[in-house]
Amino acid sequence: MDGGCFVSERENLLKNESEITKEIEDAVKVLLQGLGEDSNREGLMKTPLRVAKALRHGTRGYRQEVKDIVQGALFPEAGLDSGVGQAGGAGGLVVVRDLDLFSYCESCLLPFQVKCHVGYIPSGQRVLGLSKLSRVADVFAKRLQDPQHLADEVCSALHNGIKPAGVAVVLQCWHIRIPEVGQSFLDHSHHSAKMGLQDWLSTFVYSCSGVFENENRDVWGDFLTLLKLKGVEVEKNHTQTTAKLCWCPFSSLDVPVFNKHQSTGDYCRVSSMTGPSQSAMISAVAAILHSLGEDPLRKELLGTPHHFVQWLMNFKKCNxxxxxxxxxxxxxxxxxxxxxxxxxxxxxxxxxxxxxxxxxxxxxxxxxxxxxxxxxxxxxxxxxxxxxxxxxxxxxxxxxxxxxxxxxxxxxxxxxxxxxxxxxxxxxxxxxxxxxxxxxxxxxxxxxxxxxxxxxxxxxxxxxxxxxxxxxxxxx
Amino acid sequence: MDGGCFVSERENLLKNESEITKEIEDAVKVLLQGLGEDSNREGLMKTPLRVAKALRHGTRGYRQEVKDIVQGALFPEAGLDSGVGQAGGAGGLVVVRDLDLFSYCESCLLPFQVKCHVGYIPSGQRVLGLSKLSRVADVFAKRLQDPQHLADEVCSALHNGIKPAGVAVVLQCWHIRIPEVGQSFLDHSHHSAKMGLQDWLSTFVYSCSGVFENENRDVWGDFLTLLKLKGVEVEKNHTQTTAKLCWCPFSSLDVPVFNKHQSTGDYCRVSSMTGPSQSAMISAVAAILHSLGEDPLRKELLGTPHHFVQWLMNFKKCNxxxxxxxxxxxxxxxxxxxxxxxxxxxxxxxxxxxxxxxxxxxxxxxxxxxxxxxxxxxxxxxxxxxxxxxxxxxxxxxxxxxxxxxxxxxxxxxxxxxxxxxxxxxxxxxxxxxxxxxxxxxxxxxxxxxxxxxxxxxxxxxxxxxxxxxxxxxxx
Missing domain, CATH: 3.30.1130.10 (GTP cyclohydrolase I, C-terminal domain/NADPH-dependent 7-cyano-7-deazaguanine reductase, N-terminal domain)
Known part of the structure; x- marks a missing residue:
């Protein structure tokens, strides 16, 4: 770290969208060059622009605020008129299942698929418009993420936004399976090769707040049974681990150190385990992270440029x-x-x-x-x-x-x-x-x-x- | 008809988006009133605006052009180097399956779900970016539609846009099942009531051009087999009928006549089979069609306001x-x-x-x-x-x-x-x-x-x- 605080988001406020897009385009051209490609051939000519637009769109969550979504979508809704129980705007469990989302893995910059299930228990005689549960979840999905972090952020944003009795979030996530260094893709040919998600790395994570936490676990059971009605089986003893290993298959790989150059502001690799062209590619990916409003020196992102380049190098043009x-x-x-x-x-x-x-x-x-x-x-x-x-x-x-x-x-x-x-x-x-x-x-x-x-x-x-x-x- | 040509789209060009939204909002207020609701109660306060925005968004296809989508997305791609056969940019069948879309039924203004499968055979050494097949289909889905017409429009737009050897489109569509007049929703309780699409009216339609037409039906067979790989079974003797009955359950109902008032420009019912409040609602829906850029006097839309109001009246507030x-x-x-x-x-x-x-x-x-x-x-x-x-x-x-x-x-x-x-x-x-x-x-x-x-x-x-x-x- 260079000791200064991270200013990427603030810098970005001073740039317009086309300047940011241009930065990413330039970085993508470096990547294409590193792959031995001619970025002027017709199929690739607009690739830098397409990638830049897709990345900006896919990380638009950095520029969205939950309060803008929740505002005006909280509706007054009565609880029970009389009697003992829970219903409507006071205590009645609300669950939305099977929201298809996608996000970007913060460890390797590849997209991962998410099936999101959200529940909450209204309180204070008000309920949230149902589509907003999906919109709020998407704000956090459209950032560089790790599944557990994503679940936690969605949960706490909904909790703060709705002020309900409690929130529960279950995510099923699928990450591309990647061959280890030195292995080839062929090593997967013994897998059942039908198309679908079964060959992907998958993980189940959850996050909860309020009455879903320990003191009142039966609402958690209700939530899981409602998921089961749609075929989603969460293991009973599936618990939140405090120090969960990163699920990204790249995370266990050797990470070269890189740093921000004091005078030029570029991100350079310090060690030199790879050739000069890969080194330029790694710096280019770090620059992309910066353009997206992230801090390439944030702990979780330190290995990301290397991982993404390693993935790309599987597709290098060869003789x-x-x-x-x-x-x-x-x-x-x-x-x-x-x-x-x-x-x-x-x-x-x-x-x-x-x-x-x-x-x-x-x-x-x-x-x-x-x-x-x-x-x-x-x-x-x-x-x-x-x-x-x-x-x-x-x-x-x-x-x-x-x-x-x-x-x-x-x-x-x-x-x-x-x-x-x-x-x-x-x-x-x-x-x-x-x-x-x-x-x-x-x-x-x-x-x-x-x-x-x-x-x-x-x-x-x-x-x-x-x-x-x-x-x-x-x-x- | 009032003899003049239809000018709604041209009129709309002179209005800005907020004027159009306002027109639809006013019409929705009439509908809420007709349902016996207080459009100032908190849950309904923003309903007119929400409906207006959703309808404009859901019919944005009227304001999109296929050439803007296809332009720049046609890539040069070689055919076979040598030998007899079909492959790549010359003759190699390309199919995209399972595109989820939705559209609005032109007969009743209710949304219907679409699963779209598109295939084409490249010609002239060029192929279309795969996502564009979906984008082009969506341009026509985002209009008031009938399934067969939708399939035909997608097919002919792709044919004209790509200039391929041929295009094939298969649509599976699901329409809400609606009780006949006088029947109640309860009459459906004998149906298997599991949630899903099995209780919906469904239809299969297809459209094809070029080599998919009669002279070379084996490519049509290839296309259907590729759909079968994803579980889509199209009946073999499923043929395009020239005078297909409208699938909308409302279409068989009695249609009251209405017309455009010569001096006020309002759409008024001529006969009076319903009360004055329903009559106002029907005029309001006709006004919505006009605001969306459609001609309420187009043959297929004549019954639409009546059908939509009839659907709404199932949900009238009652004692x-x-x-x-x-x-x-x-x-x-x-x-x-x-x-x-x-x-x-x-x-x-x-x-x-x-x-x-x-x-x-x-x-x-x-x-x-x-x-x-x-x-x-x-x-x-x-x-x-x-x-x-x-x-x-x-x-x-x-x-x-x-x-x-x-x-x-x-x-x-x-x-x-x-x-x-x-x-x-x-x-x-x-x-x-x-x-x-x-x-x-x-x-x-x-x-x-x-x-x-x-x-x-x-x-x-x-x-x-x-x-x-x-x-x-x-x-x-």
Missing amino acids: LEIKLNGFKLAKPNMSEGNGNAGCNQDEMKSELNIPFWSQCEHHLLPFHGVVHIGYFHASGDKSIDRSILESIVHFYGCKLQVQERLTRQIVETVSSTFGVEVMVVVEANHICMISRGIEKVRSSTATIAVLGRFSSDPTAKAMFLQSVAEITAFGE | LEIKLNGFKLAKPNMSEGNGNAGCNQDEMKSELNIPFWSQCEHHLLPFHGVVHIGYFHASGDKSIDRSILESIVHFYGCKLQVQERLTRQIVETVSSTFGVEVMVVVEANHICMISRGIEKVRSSTATIAVLGRFSSDPTAKAMFLQSVAEITAFGE
């Missing part, structure tokens, strides 16, 4: 020839009869649900899912090793991509390497569809590419798609 | 005493031993999943769901007829409400009418949470009210909640 050598070596596995791939005795073979991770070049956000590959081979031939197909998928996934190109590159490479007729289906969830403006949480994308017989014979294509449908059956 | 007479008559069904409702031999009885519809007084939008009622009665006593409890729920549902008050009123009425100790749980989906700003499609709300033993004995409360949980099990 095609070196990588493809591996595939060529594998080719002898196929029998010599491989040339007659067009004759009628050929069998269709398929490898389904090959998992992949990739990075959307338009938004610098991950997309991930599964690849299904079908091909024809002569009946006597050995089939292509699944591990080779996994390598091809992995190779084309690990770069800045768009799904349409990924699909085409896989179909072309499998065809040219093995001389077979191929069909490829890629199914993916795009984090940019979830975390940015449109926030379409359940949406998923599918793309198809076909070569040879699959393009001319609708029956062959339909047969392969049918085999995918049989195995996949509702990828949620 | 409590007359209605409650029915409950009093029912009381003799209970045995005389009813007084000792506190002793240990009492049995807990419950009536679960009583369906209800209500109207949110903050947004003039429906909320609906189920009520669970538990009570203690002496072991020899007859239990309370479910039909009486249904009547109580129905009575308190059919007015402008908030869920917290509904819950309290049910608990108080059951207790005072039958002298029993009662617990009430209300679970609801609020259309205002789905269709307005926060658009939390999966959210649901639960409220609890307890009287007597249920408030002092956590075990009794937990036992009742447990019985609800056992029956309800994941109300999706």
